[in-house]
Amino acid sequence: MNSNGIILSLAPMAGISDWPMRTLCAEQGCNHTTTEMVSAIGLLTAPKDLNVYKFLLHVGPDEPAPFVQLFGRDPAILADAASYLTSLNRFAGIDINMGCPAPKVTSGGNGSALMRDLPQCEKIIKAVRGATSLPLSIKMRLGWDESSRCAVELAQIAQDCGVNLLTVHGRTRVQQYSGHADWEYVSRVKRAVRIPVLVNGDVTDAQSARDALRISGCDGIAIGRGALGNPFVFKEIDSALKGLPYEPPRLEEVIETALRHSRTMIEWKGERSAVLEMRKHLCWYIRGQRGAAAFRTRITHASSYNEIRDLLAELLDNSSKPIETSL
Numbered sequence: 001m002n003s004n005g006i007i008l009s010l011a012p013m014a015g016i017s018d019w020p021m022r023t024l025c026a027e028q029g030c031n032h033t034t035t036e037m038v039s040a041i042g043l044l045t046a047p048k049d050l051n052v053y054k055f056l057l058h059v060g061p062d063e064p065a066p067f068v069q070l071f072g073r074d075p076a077i078l079a080d081a082a083s084y085l086t087s088l089n090r091f092a093g094i095d096i097n098m099g100c101p102a103p104k105v106t107s108g109g110n111g112s113a114l115m116r117d118l119p120q121c122e123k124i125i126k127a128v129r130g131a132t133s134l135p136l137s138i139k140m141r142l143g144w145d146e147s148s149r150c151a152v153e154l155a156q157i158a159q160d161c162g163v164n165l166l167t168v169h170g171r172t173r174v175q176q177y178s179g180h181a182d183w184e185y186v187s188r189v190k191r192a193v194r195i196p197v198l199v200n201g202d203v204t205d206a207q208s209a210r211d212a213l214r215i216s217g218c219d220g221i222a223i224g225r226g227a228l229g230n231p232f233v234f235k236e237i238d239s240a241l242k243g244l245p246y247e248p249p250r251l252e253e254v255i256e257t258a259l260r261h262s263r264t265m266i267e268w269k270g271e272r273s274a275v276l277e278m279r280k281h282l283c284w285y286i287r288g289q290r291g292a293a294a295f296r297t298r299i300t301h302a303s304s305y306n307e308i309r310d311l312l313a314e315l316l317d318n319s320s321k322p323i324e325t326s327l
């Protein structure tokens, strides 16, 4: 936790919140992280050396231990998966995904589909609570749709079953990512329980962080999309909450971070896969910069670290040239 007592969390994001990303965010003041979601049944049935799980469960050498997020619907399977993850001795806690809106997750009754079945949620939470002594958290939405907002009830069930922390994305499943996160509704969850609650949805900078905390009354913030290509958002928010001045990073620093991110990924996954995965991150890093559109087109053909480095050097070079005007 930061000195001002606010939890600044990197929200779990499939395909994004791996250990290099978590480490970069932690360097900037993020003090709570979660892995990408991991299928409980997949984890238990896949061969233990399957690369996909090795990668999903990898914890970096310099990062604070993350929570690991599980998704599933069967209490016994989730409990077995939680017990296995606990035995790995590398995670700070277990998070249960009750908020994912993706059809491939909800069609099996997982993720946010669980919010349509609170008795099932209770069985899951009790089973997982019984299977691990690690801190347990739940990530949820407001409910399935407008007519079935049940985040307050689920939060109370979770607290009664011994859950230690809640993250509430202020949208329903039907909303997906449309409209605005309803931080005021999240305040009802916060007021209904004694355990810490993180407000989630649409926090992207110091101002939105202050507003989300003030309106929700929560103990911290979970940031997802606002951290894409911008791990610096944690420092911006941390500084604002402590009343300290904040200088946004210069383009040189952004590029240095993007290159470091790329090198870490390459050391971990090999150049071929890492460069493919880094393409999206690199586009996020240089968003809003002069020449970003051309960069996006060219980076889709990059297949080596040297190409990434040269393209970023060119972007930096062009950014300092005067804008050409024609008569």
Ligand SMILES: Cc1cc2nc3c(=O)[nH]c(=O)nc-3n(C[C@H](O)[C@H](O)[C@H](O)COP(=O)(O)O)c2cc1C
Pocket (backbone or CB within 6 Å): 011, 012, 013, 014, 015, 016, 036, 037, 069, 097, 099, 100, 139, 169, 200, 201, 202, 203, 222, 223, 224, 225, 226
């Ligand atoms: C690319 C992407 C992947 C995500 N993957 C997960 C996930 O694995 N588990 C989860 O609970 N939420 C996942 N989410 C939801 C985020 O954790 C977060 O709740 C949502 O993006 C709203 O927060 P934001 O406005 O700060 O982005 C994902 C979101 C995005 C954009």
